[in-house]
Amino acid sequence: MKILLLLLAAAGLCWGQYNPNTVPKRTSIVHLFEWRWQDIAEECERYLAPNGFGGVQVSPPNENIVITNPNRPWWERYQPISYKICTRSGNEEQFKDMVKRCNNVGVRIYVDAVVNHMCGAAGGSGTHSTCGSYFNTGTEDFPAVPYSGWDFNDGKCHTGSGEIENYGDIYQVRDCRLSSLLDLALEKDYVRSTIAEYMNRLIDIGVAGFRIDAAKHMWPGDIKAFLDKLHNLNTQWFSEGTKPFIYQEVIDLGTEPIKGSEYFGNGRVTEFKYGAKLGTVLRKWDGEKMAYLKNWGEGWGFMPSDRALVFVDNHDNQRGHGAGGASILTFWDARLYKMAVGFMLAHPYGFTRVMSSFRWPRYFQNGKDVNDWYGPPSNADGSTKAVTINADTTCGNDWVCEHRWRQIRNMVIFRNVVDGEPFSNWWDNGSNQVAFGRGNKGFIIFNNDNWNMSVDVQTGLPAGTYCDVISGQKENNKCTGKQVVVSGDGKANFQINTDAEDPFIAIHVDAKL
Ligand code: AAO
Numbered sequence: 001m002k003i004l005l006l007l008l009a010a011a012g013l014c015w016g017q018y019n020p021n022t023v024p025k026r027t028s029i030v031h032l033f034e035w036r037w038q039d040i041a042e043e044c045e046r047y048l049a050p051n052g053f054g055g056v057q058v059s060p061p062n063e064n065i066v067i068t069n070p071n072r073p074w075w076e077r078y079q080p081i082s083y084k085i086c087t088r089s090g091n092e093e094q095f096k097d098m099v100k101r102c103n104n105v106g107v108r109i110y111v112d113a114v115v116n117h118m119c120g121a122a123g124g125s126g127t128h129s130t131c132g133s134y135f136n137t138g139t140e141d142f143p144a145v146p147y148s149g150w151d152f153n154d155g156k157c158h159t160g161s162g163e164i165e166n167y168g169d170i171y172q173v174r175d176c177r178l179s180s181l182l183d184l185a186l187e188k189d190y191v192r193s194t195i196a197e198y199m200n201r202l203i204d205i206g207v208a209g210f211r212i213d214a215a216k217h218m219w220p221g222d223i224k225a226f227l228d229k230l231h232n233l234n235t236q237w238f239s240e241g242t243k244p245f246i247y248q249e250v251i252d253l254g255t256e257p258i259k260g261s262e263y264f265g266n267g268r269v270t271e272f273k274y275g276a277k278l279g280t281v282l283r284k285w286d287g288e289k290m291a292y293l294k295n296w297g298e299g300w301g302f303m304p305s306d307r308a309l310v311f312v313d314n315h316d317n318q319r320g321h322g323a324g325g326a327s328i329l330t331f332w333d334a335r336l337y338k339m340a341v342g343f344m345l346a347h348p349y350g351f352t353r354v355m356s357s358f359r360w361p362r363y364f365q366n367g368k369d370v371n372d373w374y375g376p377p378s379n380a381d382g383s384t385k386a387v388t389i390n391a392d393t394t395c396g397n398d399w400v401c402e403h404r405w406r407q408i409r410n411m412v413i414f415r416n417v418v419d420g421e422p423f424s425n426w427w428d429n430g431s432n433q434v435a436f437g438r439g440n441k442g443f444i445i446f447n448n449d450n451w452n453m454s455v456d457v458q459t460g461l462p463a464g465t466y467c468d469v470i471s472g473q474k475e476n477n478k479c480t481g482k483q484v485v486v487s488g489d490g491k492a493n494f495q496i497n498t499d500a501e502d503p504f505i506a507i508h509v510d511a512k513l
Contacts, residue, residue, distance in 0.1 A: 017227070017246040017267040018306060020351055021208040021238060022054030023106040027415045028345065029055040030354040030403045033315045034074060034376035037061075037090035037098040039387040040109075044102035046389075051409050052416045055108030057211055057353065061085045061095055062198065063131040063144070065119040072382050073373035074315070078213065079119035079181065082144035083198035086131035088376070088384045099206040103237040108208035110245065115195045115226070116214040117181035118142055121162075140182055151191050153183040164217075167256045178217050186222035196229035199244075206234045209245025212267075216250040216258055223248065223266050247309040247351075251323045254301065264307050271308040271350060272323055273301065278312060278343065279327035282336045282448060284432065290448050291428040297349035310350035312340045318357060319372040331357055331400050338407045339446060339504055342470065345411035346436070346444040346506065348423050352415065354408060359398040407502055410469035417508045418442040425460045429453075435494070437461070442508035447496035454495045459507070463488045466507035471500075474511040483513075 020029065030053055032040055040056055048056065060077045063084045067076040077087060085092040099109050118135075125136035133144035140149040157176035159165045164176045177183045184191050199210065215223060233242040246267025252260040253272055260269040277300060281288040297305055316322030318330040329337045344352055360374035377385040377398040388396035395401035402408055421439030428434040433453050435445035443459040465485050467474040472481020484507050486492045496503050 017209075017243050019243075020054060020108070020245045021233065021242060022108055025416050025419055026052055026054035026106065027419050028053060028352045028354055028412050029057055029108070029110060030356050031057040031311075031315065032059075032356050032403075034059050034077075034358060034384065035089065035356075035387060035399075036384050037094040041094075041098040041101040043387070044098075044105055044107040047404065048102075048107045049105035052413050053107060053354075053403070055110055055208060056102065057110045057112060058098075059087070059089055060112045060114045060213070061087060061089065061202070062114070063087065063129055063133055065123050065135075066128045066130060066382075068128075070373045072375040072378065074375045075321075075373065076375075078114055079123065080114050080117070081119060081129035081135050082131065082133045082142060083194075083201075084131050084133065084144060085201075088130065088378075088382070096205050103206050109206070110209045110211060110247075111199075111202050111207050112213055113195075113199060113210045114213045115184070115198075116186075116217045117178065117183050118147065119182065121177065121180045121182055137182065145194060147184070147191070147194070151185055151188060153177075153185045156185070157183070167258075170257050173217055173258055174219050178214060183217070186218055186226070192222070192226040193229065196226045199226070200229075200231045203231045203244055204234060206237055207244070208233060208238070209247070212246060212248040215248030215263060215266075215269075216252075220262050220266060223263070227266055253323055260303055261307075264303075268307050268309045268351065269303060270314075271302050271310050272317075274308070274310045274344075274350065275312045275314075275317065275329070275340075276324040276327055278340050279324070279329045282329060282340055283327060284448075285327060290432040290434045290446060291430050293343070293434060294426050294428065296347060302349070305349045308350035309353060310344060311353040311355060312337065312344055313355050314353075315355070315357075318355065319360075319362075320369050321372065330355075331402050332362065335502065337402075338405065338470075338502055339448065341402070341408050342411045342444065342504055342506065343446070345408075345415045346418075346438065346442070348421075348438065354403050354412065356403045357400040359400055406473070407470050410473055411506065413510070414442055414444075414469060414506055414508050417510050425458050427455075427457045429455075440509075442506070443492075444504065444506040445494050445496070446504040447498070447500075448503060450498055452495070452497045454493065456491050456493050458490050459486055459492050460490055461486045461492075461507065461509065462512075463490075465513045467511040467513065468505045468507060469511050470502050470504055470506050474513065477513055479511075479513070 063082040063086045065079040123137040248263045250260045313330045317324035317328045329340045385397045387399045418438035418441040425437040432448035437443040437460040447453040467479035468482040
């Protein structure tokens with residue numbers, strides 16, 4: 001018996017990397033893409049904590065190359081020069097202040113860890129980096145780390161170009177360069193230790209976990225080797241023995257030999273099928289319809305729910321990078337996007353991440369957005385603009401702030417309210433009108449058909465009058481939007497016309513009059 005308990009305890013400790021380390025009843029995180037640390041600190045205090053957001057994925061905090069052609073693209077931050085905390089988002093002091101202030105209000109910080117590679121091979125030599133550290137891509141010298149030629153994979157890659165040429169060859173994908181990015185030799189203990197040292201500095205500051213960038217391009221065992229060197233989380237905010245939350249960026253749409261499941265031993269994995277499929281369904285492409293969402297999740301061939309990190313769009317596929325293609329819904333398709341995010345947040349599958357973007361001058365030529373490189377809103381000197389807040393609570397300076405859209409923010413709250421409740425009371429009309437509940441805590445209904453809907457359906461909720469949290473919410477014991485009356489038998493009538501601003505309605509027990 002004792003041995004069994006010990007084994008269980010040990011298992012409990014080593015399995016901690018799947019737990020997002022959010023405070024109880026905070027069930028989603030938001031990616032504040034390219035935000036400055038000082039703006040995130042304020043957002044934690046003034047908006048995220050009061051609205052029940054669990055945490056923030058921040059852009060890579062370590063020093064990166066400065067690219068001027070094109071002019072300061074967002075993707076320069078995926079080309080590390082050193083592990084100094086020093087980027088357009090801010091310096092180390094500002095980073096520490098953000099982590100402290102966010103943690104103090106129960107909002108966790110997750111760092112995007114770019115550790116598969118350094119900058120591109122054509123980066124040149126000099127000090128054109130965000131902290132002025134010298135580097136030379138010709139000799140593969142990064143003295144501010146330090147890394148030198150021995151620390152890169154060149155010898156191991158067997159393609160003529162040194163690049164990944166074929167995603168069907170698992171060796172190329174792990175041992176060759178991803179779009180010319182200098183590929184670190186992660187089998188070396190020195191490289192593993194250097195990466196772990198960087199991540200441990202962040203853990204000691206108080207971060208709660210990491211997104212592992214380009215995880216598909218590293219061997220799962222190499223990732224495990226540096227994760228095994230990580231500290232437990234800072235006990236100022238986390239209980240003794242807490243491991244960092246790990247989610248690995250592995251693009252597995254089912255068409256390549258590398259599978260997301262190979263990485264489950266290390267932590268969660270991004271489920272890219274989720275956004276690609278949900279976009280296809282809501283756009284009604286390929287004969288898809290919402291009625292088919294009845295067995296959404298594992299039933300659609302997705303990974304196990306407790307291993308999945310899910311999202312409707314991410315910083316890559318919202319602008320045609322990465323994978324997912326044209327079906328991906330983004331803020332540019334606002335009406336369908338809100339439905340997709342609403343569906344995701346209501347549905348129990350996976351751990352959810354909400355995207356928060358900046359606007360750019362999207363411009364398609366031959367089906368490709370030629371402005372996909374545009375960096376964050378910035379001043380003439382290249383510095384990132386502040387996130388300003390308008391009187392109506394939206395953001396200024398071209399920050400989109402999807403997480404502040406009423407429908408999305410209220411669904412983040414919905415997910416917290418229904419946390420732990422089963423998927424229940426599914427209803428559909430065989431087409432694109434569907435509904436489901438979460439036990440006796442919440443209910444959501446969609447009309448994505450092009451005809452009006454009026455139906456009586458079982459909600460599973462206690463009798464009473466509820467405020468729809470999509471068209472409005474409950475304020476001072478009144479509904480600012482639609483009202484829904486649930487009768488004694490749990491049934492309610494829902495009407496959604498095709499011209500509704502948002503063709504879906506959501507109610508939950510915290511929005512009951
Ligand atoms: C930039 C320039 C490059 C230049 C390089 C170095 O754009 O021209 O060579 O600098 O100077 C970001 C940008 C890149 C940028 C890079 C560095 O997106 O454009 O390069 O920063 O500044 C793959 C990886 C995945 C990666 C994704 C973008 O597997 O890890 O590409 N995402 C992360 C980050 C991302 C970042 C990096 C990694 C690098 O989120 O922001 O790059 O740190 C297939 C594979 C996927 C592969 C895609 C794209 O996908 O499966 O693994 O993603 O191709 O190459 C269908 C298929 C699907 C396929 C897809 C696209 O949907 O089903 O499997 O088509 O073909």
